[in-house]
Amino acid sequence: MKKDHVFLLMVLPAFLLFFIFHTYPALQGIFYSFTNFRGYGDWNFVGFFNYINVFQDGRAMSAYVFTFQFAIVSTILVNIFSLLVAIGLNSKIKFRKTLRATYFLPFILSVLIVSYIFQFMFAHMLPQFGQAFGIDFLSRNILGDQNLAWLGIVTVAVWQSTAFNTLLYLAGLSTVDDQVYEAADIDGANSWAKFWRLTFPLIAPFFTINMVVAMKNFLMAFDQIIALTGGGPGRATESISLLIYRGGFEGGQFAYQSANAVLYFIIIVAISVIQLRILERREVK
Amino acid sequence: MVKKQAGVFTGAVGLSVLLAGCGGGTGTGDDGATIELFSNKSESIGTYERLIEQFESEHPEISVNLEAPPEAETVLRTRLTRGDMPDIMSIGGNATYGELAREGVFYDLSESGLTDEVQDSYVDMLSQLAGPEHDAPYGLPYATNANHVIYNKEKVEELGIEIPQDWGDFINALETAEDAGETPIYFTLQEAWTGMAIWNAVAGNIVDEDFAERKNAGEATFVEEYDEVADKMLELLEYGHSDNFGVGYGDGNTAFANGGSVFYIQGNWAIPEILESNPDIELGTFTLPSNDDAEENELVSGVDVVLTVSETTEHSEEALTFLEFMIEQEVAEQYIDEQSAFSAVEGVYQEDEVFDGIREYFEDDRLTSFPDHYYPAGMGVENLVQDFLINQNKQESLEEIDSEWDFNRNR
Numbered sequence: 116m117k118k119d120h121v122f123l124l125m126v127l128p129a130f131l132l133f134f135i136f137h138t139y140p141a142l143q144g145i146f147y148s149f150t151n152f153r154g155y156g157d158w159n160f161v162g163f164f165n166y167i168n169v170f171q172d173g174r175a176m177s178a179y180v181f182t183f184q185f186a187i188v189s190t191i192l193v194n195i196f197s198l199l200v201a202i203g204l205n206s207k208i209k210f211r212k213t214l215r216a217t218y219f220l221p222f223i224l225s226v227l228i229v230s231y232i233f234q235f236m237f238a239h240m241l242p243q244f245g246q247a248f249g250i251d252f253l254s255r256n257i258l259g260d261q262n263l264a265w266l267g268i269v270t271v272a273v274w275q276s277t278a279f280n281t282l283l284y285l286a287g288l289s290t291v292d293d294q295v296y297e298a299a300d301i302d303g304a305n306s307w308a309k310f311w312r313l314t315f316p317l318i319a320p321f322f323t324i325n326m327v328v329a330m331k332n333f334l335m336a337f338d339q340i341i342a343l344t345g346g347g348p349g350r351a352t353e354s355i356s357l358l359i360y361r362g363g364f365e366g367g368q369f370a371y372q373s374a375n376a377v378l379y380f381i382i383i384v385a386i387s388v389i390q391l392r393i394l395e396r397r398e399v400k
Numbered sequence: 401m402v403k404k405q406a407g408v409f410t411g412a413v414g415l416s417v418l419l420a421g422c423g424g425g426t427g428t429g430d431d432g433a434t435i436e437l438f439s440n441k442s443e444s445i446g447t448y449e450r451l452i453e454q455f456e457s458e459h460p461e462i463s464v465n466l467e468a469p470p471e472a473e474t475v476l477r478t479r480l481t482r483g484d485m486p487d488i489m490s491i492g493g494n495a496t497y498g499e500l501a502r503e504g505v506f507y508d509l510s511e512s513g514l515t516d517e518v519q520d521s522y523v524d525m526l527s528q529l530a531g532p533e534h535d536a537p538y539g540l541p542y543a544t545n546a547n548h549v550i551y552n553k554e555k556v557e558e559l560g561i562e563i564p565q566d567w568g569d570f571i572n573a574l575e576t577a578e579d580a581g582e583t584p585i586y587f588t589l590q591e592a593w594t595g596m597a598i599w600n601a602v603a604g605n606i607v608d609e610d611f612a613e614r615k616n617a618g619e620a621t622f623v624e625e626y627d628e629v630a631d632k633m634l635e636l637l638e639y640g641h642s643d644n645f646g647v648g649y650g651d652g653n654t655a656f657a658n659g660g661s662v663f664y665i666q667g668n669w670a671i672p673e674i675l676e677s678n679p680d681i682e683l684g685t686f687t688l689p690s691n692d693d694a695e696e697n698e699l700v701s702g703v704d705v706v707l708t709v710s711e712t713t714e715h716s717e718e719a720l721t722f723l724e725f726m727i728e729q730e731v732a733e734q735y736i737d738e739q740s741a742f743s744a745v746e747g748v749y750q751e752d753e754v755f756d757g758i759r760e761y762f763e764d765d766r767l768t769s770f771p772d773h774y775y776p777a778g779m780g781v782e783n784l785v786q787d788f789l790i791n792q793n794k795q796e797s798l799e800e801i802d803s804e805w806d807f808n809r810n811r
Binding site: 349 | 589
């Protein structure tokens with residue numbers, strides 16, 4: 116009994132902070148999504164009016180399409196790159212620790228700063244490169260092209276978040292016992308077979324968590340887009356988070372975008388659960 | 401035992417974090433009032449600081465705190481949500497101002513008599529923003545801006561271009577520049593809002609001023625009334641450089657300052673930045689003559705800074721004292737000199753020779769307002785216009801702008 120008491124006391128501060136700064140505002144948002152609140156002033160209950168309108172909103176739909184396209188491509192790329200980097204950094208190479216630290220650097224840098232640096236590269240360096248080598252689609256700023264701008268955002272997002280996912284994969288790789296590989300060597304397995312038959316199945320739980328975390332982060336992409344394109348050109352790179360922010364805070368659509376946010380929350384939860392279900396099924400138990 | 405202490409300790413730390421969040425409010429001094437001046441312009445921080453210093457030395461009993469955060473409009477909206485409005489707000493005369501005025505956030509200035517000291521056309525613009533049911537003067541128009549064509553004097557003289565008075569003249573001037581191997585206009589359309597500088601300049605002289613009102617009443621559409629605007633925008637776009645959508649505002653200013661083009665369609669706010677990149681460049685300005693009839697061409701000008709007092713402030717008297725100080729002739733002159741702006745205060749004119757070409761419009765009151773100031777704030781028209789310029793599909797784009805406007809009322 117006494118022990119419970121202590122643990123409860125330890126949990127309480129965190130719980131209070133979390134509730135006040137996270138749960139309570141979230142509940143407020145859900146509450147306001149059923150009103151016509153503009154962020155200030157008088158308001159009335161409007162029932163599901165906002166929700167019905169979100170489904171008829173072309174701008175919201177195109178934001179959903181863009182966000183999913185971006186998130187899926189980025190998630191796949193991040194997982195490929197971080198797994199490769201992790202395997203490299205896990206092998207017995209020189210300067211292993213220094214290299215590990217170097218590869219983790221992008222994660223320490225602020226997303227905004229990284230994005231502004233990339234923006235400069237896209238605006239000034241890449242076009243010069245493209246012009247010098249006569250590559251047509253690179254000879255102009257790709258962020259100014261509606262069909263290419265999203266690639267710029269993918270580049271920055273992948274470059275930045277590969278660091279964190281590499282870290283998780285490294286943790287996963289360190290759980291694999293060397294004896295397994297020794298046994299495989301005796302059986303005469305080549306490196307390809309060792310990866311697909313041993314390493315990958317053994318770190319499957321880490322693959323699951325990386326897929327879920329990466330997907331969830333990319334679905335909420337905001338900073339990179341603000342710094343690189345501001346949602347443009349046109350509305351080609353307007354993500355849902357950006358739309359919610361723009362409409363809710365700049366456009367006086369607080370209640371409407373709260374409804375959008377609630378819907379989006381449900382979608383993200385659903386996707387994460389589905390991902391977990393499917394990916395966990397193939398994990399080695 | 402040790403464990404228990406640790407628990408209590410974590411609890412204490414947690415609580416103190418909570419309490420720290422609650423304290424630290426701004427108190428007022430014993431002998432006077434502290435008022436907060438909220439400004440949405442980072443460019444004017446220096447000017448405001450100097451003016452505040454002067455004000456405080458004249459009125460030692462009042463001290464003024466300047467608050468000029470980035471993304472100021474968003475900050476203001478969130479503060480409104482919390483019911484924590486600054487005493488004085490120095491904001492833009494745009495759709496947000498109208499919205500806040502309708503909401504009853506601002507103090508009614510009609511009894512103060514302050515609005516008698518400023519030009520009527522700007523007072524009218526503000527009350528038009530607030531709408532017919534809220535026509536009391538809720539804001540004091542202070543600094544104004546102009547949307548115009550900036551030109552490189554040296555190049556224009558070299559090419560022998562005369563300042564165009566109507567659309568035909570302007571296109572001829574662009575042709576002359578292009579034939580001479582120059583870039584006629586430097587576009588910076590990577591940043592969507594810069595497209596609005598052109599949109600406003602073109603639409604200001606073509607579309608009737610009551611368009612927004614009629615649009616809201618369902619009596620007008622973009623498809624019908626912006627057809628000519630859209631055509632002329634596309635015509636201008638032919639005189640750009642090779643990467644019109646790949647260059648942003650900052651880079652565009654630098655490029656224009658260093659002879660990147662003959663003309664540059666921007667507001668007066670760009671001029672200090674251009675001069676910063678190249679202090680030696682000689683600049684001139686003229687109104688964009690988008691109408692075929694020279695007589696119809698006016699200068700697009702809006703209220704860049706409107707001073708408002710919070711309805712709920714406890715220091716309305718001190719706030720009004722500050723407003724009175726701001727519209728003193730010397731103070732208003734200092735402000736527009738430092739900011740390269742124009743003044744709404746009667747009898748205060750911008751003397752900088754860069755603005756020689758547009759001064760007469762101010763003196764003759766040939767002014768028209770920014771069309772987009774009357775568009776609903778949340779529709780994000782700049783991205784729609786940018787999209788139109790990229791895809792050049794007039795009918796479809798105008799229809800989309802129409803439907804976004806209509807749909808915006810459901811959001």
